[in-house]
Amino acid sequence: MELTTIWFLLVAVLFTGYFILEGFDFGVGMLLPVLGRDDRERRVLINTIGPVWDGNEVWLITAGGAMFAAFPEWYATLFSGFYLPLLLILLALIARGVAFEYRHKRPEASWKRRWDAAIFWGSLLPAILWGVAFANILRGVPLDADHEYVGGLLDLLHPYALLGGVTTAALFLTHGAVFIALKTTGEVRDRAGALAVKLGLGAAVAAVAFLTWTLSIRSSAAAVVLAVGAALALLGGLAAARARREGWAFTGTAVAIALAVATLFAALFPNVLPSTLDPAGTLTATNAASTPYTLKIMTWVAVVFTPIVLAYQGWTYWVFRKRIGVVNIPQH
Amino acid sequence: MDALDVARWQFGVTTVYHFLFVPLTIGLSILVAILQTLWHRTGNERYLKLTKFYGKLFLINFAMGVVTGIVQEFQFGMNWSDYSRFVGDIFGAPLAIEALVAFFLESTFIGLWIFGWDRLPKRLHLASIWAAAIGTNLSAYFILAANSFMQNPVGYTINPETGRAELTDFVAVLTNKVALITFPHTLAGSFLVAGSLVVTVGLWHVMRNRDSADTGAYRFATKFGAWVVLVSAALVTITGDIQGKIMTQVQPMKMAAAEGLYTTESPASFSVLTIGSLDGSREIFAIKIPYLLSYLGTGDPDGTVQGINDLQAQYASQYGAGSYTPIIPVTYWSFRFMIGFGMAAAAIALLVLWTQRKGRTPTSRWLLRAGLILPVLPLLANSFGWIFTEMGRQPWIVFGEMLTRDGVSRSVSLTEVLTSFTAFTLIYAALAVIEFKLLVRYAKAGVPDLTPTAEPDDTDDDAERPLAFAY
Numbered sequence: 001m002e003l004t005t006i007w008f009l010l011v012a013v014l015f016t017g018y019f020i021l022e023g024f025d026f027g028v029g030m031l032l033p034v035l036g037r038d039d040r041e042r043r044v045l046i047n048t049i050g051p052v053w054d055g056n057e058v059w060l061i062t063a064g065g066a067m068f069a070a071f072p073e074w075y076a077t078l079f080s081g082f083y084l085p086l087l088l089i090l091l092a093l094i095a096r097g098v099a100f101e102y103r104h105k106r107p108e109a110s111w112k113r114r115w116d117a118a119i120f121w122g123s124l125l126p127a128i129l130w131g132v133a134f135a136n137i138l139r140g141v142p143l144d145a146d147h148e149y150v151g152g153l154l155d156l157l158h159p160y161a162l163l164g165g166v167t168t169a170a171l172f173l174t175h176g177a178v179f180i181a182l183k184t185t186g187e188v189r190d191r192a193g194a195l196a197v198k199l200g201l202g203a204a205v206a207a208v209a210f211l212t213w214t215l216s217i218r219s220s221a222a223a224v225v226l227a228v229g230a231a232l233a234l235l236g237g238l239a240a241a242r243a244r245r246e247g248w249a250f251t252g253t254a255v256a257i258a259l260a261v262a263t264l265f266a267a268l269f270p271n272v273l274p275s276t277l278d279p280a281g282t283l284t285a286t287n288a289a290s291t292p293y294t295l296k297i298m299t300w301v302a303v304v305f306t307p308i309v310l311a312y313q314g315w316t317y318w319v320f321r322k323r324i325g326v327v328n329i330p331q332h
Numbered sequence: 333m334d335a336l337d338v339a340r341w342q343f344g345v346t347t348v349y350h351f352l353f354v355p356l357t358i359g360l361s362i363l364v365a366i367l368q369t370l371w372h373r374t375g376n377e378r379y380l381k382l383t384k385f386y387g388k389l390f391l392i393n394f395a396m397g398v399v400t401g402i403v404q405e406f407q408f409g410m411n412w413s414d415y416s417r418f419v420g421d422i423f424g425a426p427l428a429i430e431a432l433v434a435f436f437l438e439s440t441f442i443g444l445w446i447f448g449w450d451r452l453p454k455r456l457h458l459a460s461i462w463a464a465a466i467g468t469n470l471s472a473y474f475i476l477a478a479n480s481f482m483q484n485p486v487g488y489t490i491n492p493e494t495g496r497a498e499l500t501d502f503v504a505v506l507t508n509k510v511a512l513i514t515f516p517h518t519l520a521g522s523f524l525v526a527g528s529l530v531v532t533v534g535l536w537h538v539m540r541n542r543d544s545a546d547t548g549a550y551r552f553a554t555k556f557g558a559w560v561v562l563v564s565a566a567l568v569t570i571t572g573d574i575q576g577k578i579m580t581q582v583q584p585m586k587m588a589a590a591e592g593l594y595t596t597e598s599p600a601s602f603s604v605l606t607i608g609s610l611d612g613s614r615e616i617f618a619i620k621i622p623y624l625l626s627y628l629g630t631g632d633p634d635g636t637v638q639g640i641n642d643l644q645a646q647y648a649s650q651y652g653a654g655s656y657t658p659i660i661p662v663t664y665w666s667f668r669f670m671i672g673f674g675m676a677a678a679a680i681a682l683l684v685l686w687t688q689r690k691g692r693t694p695t696s697r698w699l700l701r702a703g704l705i706l707p708v709l710p711l712l713a714n715s716f717g718w719i720f721t722e723m724g725r726q727p728w729i730v731f732g733e734m735l736t737r738d739g740v741s742r743s744v745s746l747t748e749v750l751t752s753f754t755a756f757t758l759i760y761a762a763l764a765v766i767e768f769k770l771l772v773r774y775a776k777a778g779v780p781d782l783t784p785t786a787e788p789d790d791t792d793d794d795a796e797r798p799l800a801f802a803y
Binding site for chain 2: 079083106
């Protein structure tokens with residue numbers, strides 16, 4: 001396999017990992033005001049992701065770094081072109097990250113309320129904006145022959161992109177609700193389980209519409225198979241959620257997100273950022289890539305370190321596998 | 333004002349801000365790990381209390397370092413996309429490795445450490461803080477290797493077809509002599525900050541909280557921190573000296589600009605105070621120590637140190653007409669502030685140790701005040717150090733290869749950069765106030781009372797037991 005193809009796959013894997021992992025912690029953040037009816041319940045929700053959210057976010061930093069290293073043209077055009085959406089994502093991630101750490105540092109209700117708002121908006125905005133961003137990558141954006149973005153903000157906001165945003169937000173909400181049902185006890189667990197099914201049906205409708213629309217823009221046999229798989233996995237997950245088989249439900253939503261992201265990358269390949277203007281402006285896995293020497297070094301680094309990272313991150317989830325409930329929340 | 337100016341200001345502001353938190357993360361992670369190791373080895377609860385106490389301050393700070401760090405990675409693509417295109421083949425690799433090798437380690441194990449007090453066996457819990465601390469310190473190496481490429485590009489070639497820099501020798505990039513010396517210099521500077529914070533908080537309690545049952549713990553912390561400051565100050569001086577010699581070789585203009593040395597001299601004298609003309613082309617008044625600059629720059633008291641005007645002429649003939657001189661007052665003063673604030677911190681630490689000799693308790697109100705400003709000094713020293721090293725490289729973004737003005741994103745408008753600069757400045761300012769108040773609050777609260785911690789177990793028998801730590 002070509003090195004550029006390997007790196008296209010690796011970037012896809014990193015974003016898949018990011019959306020599966022931070023997907024549920026975005027979901028937990030968005031559900032904070034819905035499922036957490038008082039402070040103790042909200043603390044239960046936050047503590048389901050407390051030990052892991054930071055590690056989850058590093059998947060994004062690694063994906064960004066991998067794009068920079070392996071496809072500098074893609075990184076440069078995408079990040080300068082999608083300027084304001086990325087700015088909003090950054091501001092949201094800043095507010096949200098600090099909120100997790102600072103919320104419990106003072107007892108005042110007003111203090112906590114403000115950080116709760118930061119967690120909610122800081123989760124909702126990126127959950128929508130990542131969908132908007134990926135829809136635009138799939139549809140293509142105005143690029144000139146030098147691969148420079150020549151559109152404005154409004155070129156990124158169109159019905160297809162907005163549907164993309166709704167889809168990622170709905171998927172992450174469902175994934176988050178299923179995760180909460182899996183990780184908590186008592187009333188929170190019951191409420192989350194019931195809500196997951198409702199949210200999931202909405203997510204399924206949005207996802208099917210979005211993936212169908214995507215495949216009508218650009219497609220491949222693999223992408224079609226993956227999209228069907230994503231839909232089936234989501235429905236399977238929902239059936240499991242209804243039957244209160246929470247482990248299977250979580251597996252279902254995780255696989256659904258993985259296959260949906262895989263669908264997008266499979267449909268995109270070999271392009272990485274198509275141009276809607278001059279076809280010469282289109283960035284592909286070949287013309288956006290670094291030199292084979294750089295890719296070879298990075299491949300070795302990835303081959304050695306990715307399994308190690310997966311092992312210890314997986315172990316963390318094992319360490320914190322216990323469910324928690326309001327009884328486990330200390331007073332202070 | 334154009335997009336380039338705002339992008340430069342944004343990079344300066346966000347980077348200096350990010351580096352207010354990073355040194356504390358780098359240094360304090362190791363110091364907390366050492367305290368926990370002391371507890372583990374001796375069983376003395378004093379060290380456990382200090383571990384938890386400084387651990388809390390560490391975490392308040394850690395969160396800020398993490399979230400401001402994401403901005404740094406995204407900013408290259410957002411504001412400096414032509415720079416990213418030019419160097420991506422080389423510069424992206426250390427960034428990606430930093431994330432994969434260091435950030436995962438740091439973030440995963442910090443989570444285990446924060447929440448793992450009752451879930452992990454003691455040894456593994458101790459190993460977690462060490463893993464996080466090692467991850468943090470490792471991350472510094474990769475990002476400094478990337479920065480060192482900008483100061484002293486090595487291991488690359490320019491592809492004549494695309495006009496881009498391409499990697500030819502990755503080992504050369506990682507063993508860039510600028511990186512090898514900047515890494516220990518930066519770490520020493522970071523420990524200067526961490527040690528200072530440990531001193532300040534400990535000293536405040538020693539002096540203000542005399543009847544506390546934990547005075548012994550605070551006294552230990554104060555001395556421990558003061559020794560960390562002194563050793564770091566020694567290391568920062570030694571590494572800085574070596575760095576100066578390397579800089580004289582690879583970036584002679586930066587050395588000349590640090591000194592306000594306008595004409596080549598051999599031997600060159602070290603400037604105590606130089607006042608130059610407004611356009612920065614000649615000196616008006618100067619107080620100098622003979623031979624010292626030659627010695628600092630070359631190791632030989634009679635060595636030749638090139639001057640700004642001669643280098644400017646040389647670069648103009650080499651790279652074409654234009655100014656290749658950094659803003660001299662900025663480089664000259666930031667260089668002096670870096671050294672001055674760093675040394676002042678060491679002097680205060682020495683004073684703190686002296687006033688506590690043989691079990692004495694210091695009483696001077698002046699000492700308390702000096703102690704309270706202590707952590708600010710190395711923070712300023714670090715900030716000025718970075719301002720010096722980055723401003724001293726100007727007008728280059730990659731020395732000798734790309735000008736800063738050519739690296740900016742062409743597709744990003746002034747309005748967009750202004751929006752982003754304003755948004756970051758506002759949110760950063762608000763968070764700085766919140767963070768500072770929290771640090772003061774928790775520092776004043778003092779070491780925790782130790783409630784008995786249960787042994788970790790894997791059974792669900794005690795499913796109703798409260799968590800040892802919860803957000």
